[in-house]
Amino acid sequence: MIENVLWQIPFESPYFRSIRAIYKLARFRDDAQILGMLAFLFEKKASAFNRTASLDKESWNQDQYFYQFGGYVNVRKELSNNESRLAFSNFTKLYFQKNSFYYLKDLGKQNKAKEYIRFAVNALIQYSDAxxxxxxxxxxxxxxxxxxxxxxxxxxxxxxxxxxxxxxxxxxxxxxxxxxxxxxxxxxxxxxxxxxxxxxxxxxxxxxxxxxxxxxxxxxxxxxxxxxxxxxxISTFKNIFGSNKEKQTVTQPIQENFVIGAESNFSRPELYPEFWDAMPEAYIQLLMQGKMDLVMKFAYENLSVHANYKDLLQRIEPEMMILLLNKSSKYPQNLGFDALEKRETELRQNESFVALVLVSENEKARNWAKMNIENNTHYFLSSTDFLTILMMNSRRESNEFINNLLQKASLSEDRQKAVLGKVIIQLIALESNEENDKIADAATKKLKITASSNFSEISWDIIAQLLTSPLNNNRFLASEILLSKSRKYPVTDIPLSIIELLLSNENESIRENGISLLKQYPKEEIGNHWLQLLQLLSSSHKDVVENILSLNDQFESQSEIQELTTGRLFDVLMIEQKFENSHQLFRDYLGKMVEKSIDKIPVKWIIRLIFANSVKKSAFRFRTA
Structure with a gap:
């Protein structure tokens, strides 16, 4: 929790007082995780202000102008104030960078290998490629x-x-x-x-x-x-802090004179390579948690030549292998694949593991998975978990292989239902983001290959959850399920309000499914709900509007419905266009309608239309005899 707060909190007044306290407590407790994070933040955060004034009581230069305060401020007095408006100057930033550096240096000097490695690892994992x-x-x-x-x-x-x-x-x-x-x-x-x-x-x-x-x-x-x-x-820090010292907040003594001991290995560029080699698990932690390619390169290159490398590979669990194989850097991927090769005999028939490898980032690992699946296709396709993992992934490089595999699969009805249920439950649980929308899209396409015949048996409760999902591709799946239901059960089981929901969606495929459902509705039911459907003429989608006008043609002989449609067309002409040339579409259609019944149109409708802002710039005339 506190780690998340430290990432978000601004390094300025009044918050910096708390940051100082956290740093001091972390030093007291040798909390490597907090110290590593704060050391990185002290380095990368910009100072809140550049101090040009002196903190010396006897100095003439104690005042500094601050634009945000609208005048000069005595910096020495302001900083000593408990409610100081100033914090984290350029000198404070330098001081804490120096303090973090000396903490690292002293751990090495005192031969505290474990503490040194813990701090070094927690500092290095903060760096990213940015x-x-x-x-x-x-x-x-x-x-x-x-x-x-x-x-x-x-x-x-x-x-x-x-x-x-x-x-x-x-x-x-x-x-x-x-x-x-x-x-x-x-x-x-x-x-x-x-x-x-x-x-x-x-x-x-x-x-x-x-x-x-x-x-x-x-x-x-x-x-x-x-x-x-x-x-x-060390020499540079001495020069910088030879004068203009900030008041120290951490009271631990700092020894200035230090030379790397004779025991250090100068053949390698990193400090204390003997510490790293004594704890090679630290390399694995860097590869698991690192975010910078340079850091992960350092870890893999030293780990791969370590005397105990093969033994360490044997200790890497399958779950960790998958995490490594899905890192963006090639170095953790290499470690993951090395571990996979070391234990492939025991893992090649682990259905879930092979499926996860197939959709991983690493090409060599994906090829390994493809070879195992092709050698024992029936065995893997008999696993519901294996199929579920394949469906819930949008890995572009594996999609063709997976689709071909699923097309070959001949699943029993019970197996189809099991896979369908598992996939939909996972889809409903997905949060709204671009990557999850891709996953939902890929899963829908794969479900249509393997289990579409069972779409009609999905419960209404599940459909409702899919329709209200924040992911648009989940709503598309719901529309596909509704279409499937309409082929097996009466379409009137699907409320018109749900069809209207589909027709209002921004996704064209979802609207097309909604239009297909509406076209299946009996004419009598359409007529009973015509006033409700006419509201769709104000839709911002041309395909929906054209479909409603097409339905109206079915009721050409029913004057009551035609009167309702005419009135609604006059209404939509008096508001702004919802899509390009929508007014032209309505005028053309209305023109055809009123040719036979111009005398039945109330004059007040025509007058309102003539003076409507939406049509002032457009000529609108009826031909009269």
Missing amino acids: DYTSANRRPLSTYGTYDWQSSRYHYTVVDFPECYQSLLLTSILFGNDTTRKMDSKLQFYLKKEEFWSSDYYYQENKVTKVDSGTNKSSVSSEKNQQQGALDNI
Whole structure:
């Protein structure tokens, strides 16, 4: 619960006071889950304001202008106020990033491998591909700095590694990488080079590299080349917090002097690889819960070469395999398929498992499932659970195979009913979203292949639930069931109000089924409910209106019905068009009706029509003798 709140709560006053308290309590309890999430949020959340004023009592620069307050504010006094309107400045953001980094570093230094891995995992699983930045090379500014002595413009060109703006991720995954350095903006870079040009604007093909002897950035890089990223981060934090310190909220002591111990493995870029290898289950957790491809790549590449990899594969349960196979990244999919191959002998006849593999994201796994099904088709088609899973999936890559399989199936009536019942119950339980609507559409098509002959036996209660479902494809299934019922039972068992509901739907296929049902209704019943049906002339769907007008032709000799229709046509002509050229359609039809009975139309109807706003711009005349 608290995790969901932390994702939603704004990092600003008055909420940030509570966030500080939660962070402090999490540090006290070593709550890796909360600490990992907050460490990520401190890094990615923008500061609420940039503090330019000093917090020193003796400073002359204690006031800062705030647009939202409409004037200057003494920042030091405001921050000390219990009801402060300010919180989470750029310095506070930096402080908490530093605190999270030192927490990670101290866990490693104190050889707390379990605590280190728990915090690292909970931090890494927060990152998604939206946080990923690719490696790139670019100038810090596209506008050069003019050097009066040489009469040239100078540019600093920087090589940035991937995820160069992610402090915690880089610390964990690349803390031993001696090529990565961090600047005062907490951004990582590989090297900086100086270039000069006679042009003010940077153009890569028009710049010349400054000689290495005068390139200060290159010299500095060489001095730091033997430092790991971790040491460089510590050095940068010392420089940033050498002055302008924020008042600390977490009182635990922080030791500044730290060098990676000799026991660390520098052959791998991540910090403390020995910690990771001692707990390879952490790799599996990253593959299960990770959202960034880079994180999952790190996990799979280290896990797949681990000495106990085969034993770990044996411990992965089928449910976990399915989750891995359905991840969007290839790395968890690879783990899922490796585990599947390891245990395929015991799983190849598990009907539900094979069905789930068939509709998974991984192509190799789907092919494995297809091969097993083709080798033992009768066995799998005898399973109701297997058929239900296939029907309740919209996997495009497997649809053709599944449809061909279902067409070959010869299910008994009882089996059809069982499958039909299970699928419909699952359809009714689906929430409204685009993916579920696709599932409902696919399930309806598959049910029509295997169980359409039993549609007519579905209860009215189930039909009502399908009709009121938020998913439009569930309503379409309801309309198909109603059509099936009309072929076996009297169509009058279906209330006209339900048919009207179908006719008002935005989906053309549902309206077509509604029109088919209405056409089956006996003429006498149509006549008895004609006034109710005439309300459909104000429909926004042309096909519905045309069908009502067509039904009216059946009652040409019944003057009472014709009078009701004429009056309704005058009414709809006096309102705005519900679809393009609807007024023209009504005028043409009304014109044909009144040719034989113009004298029976009340004059007041014609006068109202002439002065109606909806037809002022359109000529409307009756031919009179």
